[in-house]
Amino acid sequence: MEVPIGAAELLEREYLGIRAKILEIAATFDRIDRSRGDLVASREMPLIRQALEVLLSEKENATRAEQIQLIFSRPYDEQWIKTLEMPSR
Amino acid sequence: MYYFDPHIHMVSRTTDDYEMLAKMGCVGLSEPAFWAGFDRGSVDGFRDYFCQLTEFEPNRAGWYGIAHYTWLCINAKEAENVELSREVIAMIPEFLDRPGVLGIGEIGLNKNTKNEATIFLEHLDLAARTDEQILIHTPHLEDKYQGTRMILDMLCDDARLNRSRVCVDHVEEHTVRHVLEEGFWAGMTLYPVSKCTPERAVDIVERYGPERLLVNSAGDWGPSKPTAVPDFILAMRLRGHPESLIRRVVYENPLAFFGQSRNFHFAPPDEKNVPGQ
Known part of the structure; x- marks a missing residue:
C-alpha cells in the first residue's frame, strides 16, 4: 500500500x-x-552503534525499523525444543 | 468514529477511563486475563479474578454503553508455577459459557522458558478441546523475536487449531510478517515507550495492508494510554488514509475476529434503538 x-x-x-x-x-x-567510568564492557553500546549505522544506510526496501528491531533481539534458536529439553509430543 | 479496543486491562483502570473511552467513540472492548503486578497465591485468587472479569467489569463498561468481552487464562509470567497453572487451567471451563467470554488468553511466553512453553501448550490443548478462540501475548523487547517464533512453532505444530481464530498480539516490525504469513491474526499494541507507536502502527498497515490486523492500547496498571486507538485513528487521518480503511482496522476487523466466538453478541450502535423510544 x-x-x-x-x-x-x-x-x-x-x-x-x-x-x-x-x-x-x-x-x-x-x-x-x-x-564516571567507561563502557568498555558494555553490551549495549555496540548494539546502539550497529543500529545507528542502519539509520544511515541507503533506501533498500525501507526496512530500517525491522533491521534495528533484529539488532536489539536475541537470535531465534531453531533448536529451542532440544535446547529447553521439551518432552516429545 | 466508532471503534473497538481489542486488548485493554480495565481492571487496572478507573471508571473515569470508561467514560473517556466512550466519549472517544469506543463501543466495545475485550479484556484478556493478565499479570496483575503480583503473583497470585492460589487457584481461588484466579477464580475471584475471573468473576471480576465476567461480572463486575461488564457492568462497569455498560454504564457508559461499552460492550465488554474477556479472555481467560493464567498468564505467562505466573506460568512459571506449573502446579498452580494446571489448577487454573482445570478451573477455566467453569467460566467458558459465561456471556462475553471470547476464549483463552492472553496466553504466551514471557522469558521463553521451558515452564512457560509447557503451560502454553496445555492452554492450547484446552482451547482445542473446548473449541475456543485464542489470544496470545508475545514477550517484550529482546525476547520478543525468539518468543514469537517459538509460539508460531507450537501453534503450527497443532493441526487441531484453526489459524483464523487465533490472534498473536504485540507484533512489531520484526514479527508481524511471520505471524501474518502463517495465517494468524496480528495485534499491534500502542505503548508510549515499548512496543508500537501509533505512527509505526500506521507504517505496518501501509506495508502489509489491513487484512487480519488489529490495533489496541493494552491499557493496564503500568505506563500506557487507554485512548491509544484514537491516537492511531488520528495518525491514519494525518497520513491521508480514507475513513473506510481506518474503520476496517479499528471496527470491522475486531468484529470479524470476535464474531467467530460463540459468546460474542454485539448490537452495532447505529442499529440500536434510541433510549426512550
Whole structure:
C-alpha cells in the first residue's frame, strides 16, 4: 500500500521531530561521556552503534525499523525444543 | 468514529477511563486475563479474578454503553508455577459459557522458558478441546523475536487449531510478517515507550495492508494510554488514509475476529434503538 502523502511533504512534516530525536540521542551520549567510568564492557553500546549505522544506510526496501528491531533481539534458536529439553509430543 | 479496543486491562483502570473511552467513540472492548503486578497465591485468587472479569467489569463498561468481552487464562509470567497453572487451567471451563467470554488468553511466553512453553501448550490443548478462540501475548523487547517464533512453532505444530481464530498480539516490525504469513491474526499494541507507536502502527498497515490486523492500547496498571486507538485513528487521518480503511482496522476487523466466538453478541450502535423510544 502506498503512503498517500508525498516524500517531500512527509519530510517537512517530520523534520522537527527527527531533529529533536537526534538531539536527544546526542545529548544522552554527551551525558554518558561526562559521567564516571567507561563502557568498555558494555553490551549495549555496540548494539546502539550497529543500529545507528542502519539509520544511515541507503533506501533498500525501507526496512530500517525491522533491521534495528533484529539488532536489539536475541537470535531465534531453531533448536529451542532440544535446547529447553521439551518432552516429545 | 466508532471503534473497538481489542486488548485493554480495565481492571487496572478507573471508571473515569470508561467514560473517556466512550466519549472517544469506543463501543466495545475485550479484556484478556493478565499479570496483575503480583503473583497470585492460589487457584481461588484466579477464580475471584475471573468473576471480576465476567461480572463486575461488564457492568462497569455498560454504564457508559461499552460492550465488554474477556479472555481467560493464567498468564505467562505466573506460568512459571506449573502446579498452580494446571489448577487454573482445570478451573477455566467453569467460566467458558459465561456471556462475553471470547476464549483463552492472553496466553504466551514471557522469558521463553521451558515452564512457560509447557503451560502454553496445555492452554492450547484446552482451547482445542473446548473449541475456543485464542489470544496470545508475545514477550517484550529482546525476547520478543525468539518468543514469537517459538509460539508460531507450537501453534503450527497443532493441526487441531484453526489459524483464523487465533490472534498473536504485540507484533512489531520484526514479527508481524511471520505471524501474518502463517495465517494468524496480528495485534499491534500502542505503548508510549515499548512496543508500537501509533505512527509505526500506521507504517505496518501501509506495508502489509489491513487484512487480519488489529490495533489496541493494552491499557493496564503500568505506563500506557487507554485512548491509544484514537491516537492511531488520528495518525491514519494525518497520513491521508480514507475513513473506510481506518474503520476496517479499528471496527470491522475486531468484529470479524470476535464474531467467530460463540459468546460474542454485539448490537452495532447505529442499529440500536434510541433510549426512550
